[in-house]
């Protein structure tokens with residue numbers, strides 16, 4: 529499906545601030561995809577060129593005619609994400625945020641963030657699987673609580689001993705596990721945490737102008753499930769600690785727990801990340817969450833500027849030293 533403008537035919541991209549597809553040529557807006565134009569062919573509907581390297585892409589920019597095209601065959605696949613957290617601000621705003629964060633750093637190269645519109649920043653939707661883990665904990669303890677009170681010269685210590693039997697049903701929803709092999713840790717960190725309140729049902733309009741991918745593996749991949757399970761069990765550990773902290777002493781008689789994935793409730797989601805790469809004085813990368821703006825990364829340092837700075841400083845020192853000598857000369 530082409531993201532083409534009804535007014536002038538140019539290719540539209542999604543604008544997070546206007547929450548619509550926007551035509552960069554004539555400024556027209558559209559808030560939904562045209563109906564009935566979906567194509568399962570892996571070729572550009574505008575110029576007919578075959579897609580290249582689009583096997584896992586959900587959206588594609590044709591290198592021949594620059595059109596943005598949704599990859600409908602992949603969007604209809606069984607493992608296609610059903611949810612998406614759309615970007616809430618555009619690339620220009622992302623650029624401003626980076627500038628604000630790094631502006632105080634001296635010696636930034638002039639070419640850092642050179643594109644005023646932020647078009648040198650990449651917008652990526654990273655695929656994650658969201659797992660639901662359900663389990664039961666059964667605990668038998670003997671616990672003791674001790675109370676001490678003072679009445680005049682008398683101290684009374686009361687020991688209360690309890691037989692505790694607890695059954696707790698656990699349910700952890702929407703545990704995110706990154707589902708793309710080539711995602712680096714910093715991109716994953718930038719995409720998280722997952723905020724359910726920002727997620728929307730999948731709609732291809734959000735994808736135009738981004739890089740968006742299918743998960744590399746299916747949701748029943750053992751490695752993914754075990755990571756979600758590990759997270760859920762660690763959360764149970766924390767909960768158990770808080771359950772038993774009020775007892776002075778505690779003897780565990782028996783302790784069983786289960787934790788299983790509920791496959792019915794597993795769903796795929798796309799999470800938004802901006803990435804900026806600057807090459808020069810080494811390679812520098814900045815990663816930003818596409819909704820909160822939280823970022824990590826480091827800025828380049830223009831060594832020529834540093835040298836110039838110190839040369840100027842050294843020159844100033846020489847000048848002031850000369851001035852002092854001059855003054856001394858006057859005084860003497």
Ligand SMILES: [Zn+2]
Nearest residue numbers: 533536551554
């Ligand atoms: Zn237009």
Ligand SMILES: [Zn+2]
Nearest residue numbers: 572575590593
């Ligand atoms: Zn084309």
